[in-house]
Amino acid sequence: MDAKPLLQQYQHRVEQQLKTVLSHTCDADRVRQAMHYSLLNGGKRVRPVLVYMANQLLGGQLGQADAAACAIECIHSYSLVHDDLPAMDDDELRRGKPTCHIAFDEATAILAGDGLQALAFELLAADTTLPTEISLKMVGILARNSGYRGMVGGQSIDLCNEGQQITVEQLELMHQHKTGALISASVELGALSSNRASATDLQALNAYSRAIGLAFQVKDDILDIESNTETLGKPQGSDLLLEKSTYPALLGMAGAKQKLVQLNQQAHASIDYFKDAAAPLHWLADYIVERQY
Template identity: 90%
Template sequence: MDAKPLLQQYQQRVEQQLKTVLSLSGDAEKIRQAMQYSLFNGGKRVRPVLVYMANQLLGGKLEQADAAACAIECIHSYSLVHDDLPAMDDDELRRGKPTCHIAFDEATAILAGDGLQALAFELLAADTTLPADICLKMISILARDSGYRGMVGGQSIDLCNEGQQISAGQLELMHRYKTGALISASIELGALSSNHASDNDLQALNDYSRAIGLAFQVKDDILDIESNTETLGKPQGSDLLLEKSTYPALLGMAGAKQKLALLNEQAHTSIDYFKDAAEPLHWLADYIVERQY
């Protein structure tokens, strides 16, 4: 199955939803401009696409997934704005464009990230397409997976271990938090937005998201070495420069690619439970490991 048209449909849908959300003017116009700049800078929208795919897999309505899709992308975009700051990874290029703190200034970038984070929870809290208990559960999941027990915790582990040797287990834990947690949240929020998710559904999707979440990071590690700045849209070799712990550094390039193939196989196996209905998720798993940026 070629799910590329579906991917494009979902990418366009979340783009339009986000434009609507940020179309209202306010007194803090500079911050809104910085938030828009960070949201609409050419991202692949993988996380919102996962929200929509999980929603549709379980028979939901797309409008029930819109708030979650926008919220997850707001959190992801905020994390990139903050990751690029001088105190963190100190990057000047993101997706081929100046990073937010370069395009505006450091203080504005910090506030833009803060604004995007807060907006994510505002969107979920204001959603009227789902029962209140489902919305509350989705807010709780996103808070957990984007906080110190998820993405933020993973970023902290990463920063604390720059220039140090860590074990394969520690590296996997770091990436399951830093990258995997938000991908898992995307799948879980999408499933819950259908209002039809059983425990078995959630378990199968959780296994899938754990596999593709780690695969996404392994592929990023490989691309940082094998790709180039123009293709990546950010400085190639930045992981090596910052002496970050990566799969190629720990396992060698051949070992990293073997790990990637194993994770891809695990992702496919985990959703056999859904039979033909899971074809879009099978396609996306391959897209993650075959992408060039």
């Protein structure tokens, strides 16, 4: 199955939803401009697409998934704004454009990130398309996966290990939090937004999301070496410059690519349970490992 048209449909849908959301954000023009700049500056929108695909897999309505799709992208975008700051990765380029603190200033970038994070939870809490107990559960999932037990914890581990040699097991733990947590949240939020998810459904989708979440990071590590700044839209070789542990560094390039193949196989196997209905998710797993940026 070629799910590229579906990918584009979902990308377009979340773009339009995000534009509507931002048109009603706040009266602080500079912060709103910075939030708009950071949220609507391109990107693959993999996380919102996962929300929609999981929702549709289980027979949900796309309208029930809009709040979760927007919320997860708000969290992801906020994390990139803060990750680019001088106190963290100190990057000057993101998606081919100056990073938020370069385009505006450091204080505005911090506030824009804070604003996007808060907006994510506002969107989920204000959603009236789902039963209250489901919405509350989704708020908790997003909080856990974006906080110190998820993405924030992974970023902290990453910063603490710059310039140090760590094991493959430690590297995997870091990326399960830093990258994998939000991808897992995307799939789980999408499934719950259908209001039809069984425990077996969630178990299979969790295994899938863990595999593609780690595969996403392995591919990023490979692209940081093999690609270029123009294609990536961010500085190529930044991991090497910061002396970060990566899969190619610990396993060699051949080993990293073999790891990628294994994770892709795991992702496909985990959703065989859904048979033909999971074709879009199978396609997306391949897209993640075959992408060039």
